[in-house]
Amino acid sequence: MLTEKAVRAAASKGKAYKLAGSRGLRLHVSPSGHKSWRYKYRFEKKERLLTFGACP
Incomplete structure (x- = not known):
């Protein structure tokens, strides 16, 4: 499960990436x-x- 803190802390990298939430929901x-x-x-x-x- 993604928290608001983890979403805000997600920074760009050299390639696109995904952070898994729950039941198929992801942050790209x-x-x-x-x-x-x-x-x-x-x-x-x-x-x-x-x-x-x-x-x-």
Whole structure:
């Protein structure tokens, strides 16, 4: 489970990376420092990715 402190502390690196939350919810951090919430799920045997938006 991600805490607010961990989300705020996530800094950009050379490559994009993800911080795992729970049940498929992840925080995606791009090399430029942009943070967005993404949800990975399966529908009709296909993997899908839904982006909710920027993290303040």
